[in-house]
Amino acid sequence: AQSVTQLDSQVPVFEEAPVELRCNYSSSVSVYLFWYVQYPNQGLQLLLKYLSGSTLVESINGFEAEFNKSQTSFHLRKPSVHISDTAEYFCAVSDLTGTASKLTFGTGTRLQVTL
Amino acid sequence: DSGVTQTPKHLITATGQRVTLRCSPRSGDLSVYWYQQSLDQGLQFLIQYYNGEERAKGNILERFSAQQFPDLHSELNLSSLELGDSALYFCASSVLAGRNEQFFGPGTRLTVL
Numbered sequence: 581a582q583s584v585t586q587l588d589s590q591v592p593v594f595e596e597a598p599v600e601l602r603c604n605y606s607s608s609v610s611v612y613l614f615w616y617v618q619y620p621n622q623g624l625q626l627l628l629k630y631l632s633g634s635t636l637v638e639s640i641n642g643f644e645a646e647f648n649k650s651q652t653s654f655h656l657r658k659p660s661v662h663i664s665d666t667a668e669y670f671c672a673v674s675d676l677t678g679t680a681s682k683l684t685f686g687t688g689t690r691l692q693v694t695l
Numbered sequence: 696d697s698g699v700t701q702t703p704k705h706l707i708t709a710t711g712q713r714v715t716l717r718c719s720p721r722s723g724d725l726s727v728y729w730y731q732q733s734l735d736q737g738l739q740f741l742i743q744y745y746n747g748e749e750r751a752k753g754n755i756l757e758r759f760s761a762q763q764f765p766d767l768h769s770e771l772n773l774s775s776l777e778l779g780d781s782a783l784y785f786c787a788s789s790v791l792a793g794r795n796e797q798f799f800g801p802g803t804r805l806t807v808l
Contacts, residue, residue, distance in 0.1 A: 616799075623697065623785060624799040670738065681789070682728065682751050683797060685738035 582607040582673050586686035593693055595663055601656040601689045603645075603671030611673045613654040614683065615645055618668040627669070630654065641665075666693045698722065699800035701786050707806045713774040716803045720767055720788030726750070727769040728789075728797060729761055733782035744769055745791075776807045 587602045605611065612631050616624040628639040635647040645656045654671060668690050672683040698721035708714055720727050729741040731754075740753035744763035755761075758776075763769045773780060783804050787797040 614796075623699075623801040624787075625697070626796065626798065629796060681726075681797075682740040682743060682753055683730075683738075683787075684740070687737050 582611065582675060582684045584671050584673055584684055584686035586669075586671055586689050588689050589687065590690045590692065593661055593691065595693055595695055596660045598659050599657065599661050599665075599691065601669050601671075601691065603654045603656065603686060605652050605654065605671070605673045607652075607673060607675060609675045611675050613645075613647060614672040614674070615639075615643070615654070615656050616670045616672060616685075618670065618688075620667070624670065627656075661691070661693050663693050663695070665691060667691060697798040697800065699786060699788050699798055701784075701800040701803050703803060704801065705804050705806070707808065708776060709808055710776055710778060712776050712807075713772065714776065714805065716771040716773070716784055716786075716805075718769045718771070718786030718788075718800060720769070720786075721798055724788035724790050724798070725767065726789045726791060727763055727767070728787040729755075729769070729771050730785040730787065730799075731782045732785060732802070733779075736782075738785075741771070773805070778807050781805055781807045 583606045585604045593599045614629045615627040617627045630647045638644045668688045671686040700719045726745045728743045741755040743751040761771045783802045785802045786800045789797045
């Protein structure tokens with residue numbers, strides 16, 4: 581079985597400050613890793629993903645995440661946040677075995693950006 | 696816009712009733728997933744279908760059932776509704792069963808009174 585732990589339920593940060601949202605996972609098999617973002621009253625949008633290859637992955641809006649196998653982590657970072665980044669962020673894992681590919685989500689981290 | 700559509704957007708009903716939620720996947724996607732998002736349980740996987748066949752089951756109650764039709768749209772049926780079934784229900788789709796990048800619809804908010 582897999583599990584995902586997002587250590588911070590809420591992260592308040594000032595605009596233009598850096599931020600890190602933490603994600604740790606547990607799995608007995610190799611996994612794919614994802615970050616999804618949920619804006620108020622909206623569905624989930626894929627922010628970035630790690631499937632294979634380079635352990636550092638980037639999104640088009642300045643977020644990046646680094647897969648660390650030894651620490652079983654996939655922390656999300658942004659060097660300078662904007663008010664529009666205020667949202668709920670979910671880390672998710674999916675295993676590589678078989679053809680069933682459900683996502684197991686963490687409990688989410690609410691990023692609150694203020695002026 | 697992910698390309699996944701869900702109807703209705705909101706649904707208000709009473710305990711004991713039955714409802715049907717509908718999902719149309721992105722064009723070309725064969726796999727459909729259903730998730731439930733609630734305050735106490737977070738985001739939970741319910742069930743997956745691939746090209747009309749059930750592929751995986753998660754924390755889905757026996758009162759709930761789903762199916763995927765030949766045109767690939769899917770329906771989630773919730774019966775004997777209880778207050779605790781109030782939640783956001785998301786549908787997601789992906790190209791293949793084993794390809795794990797999933798695209799989510801806007802969700803259906805179910806309120807059971």
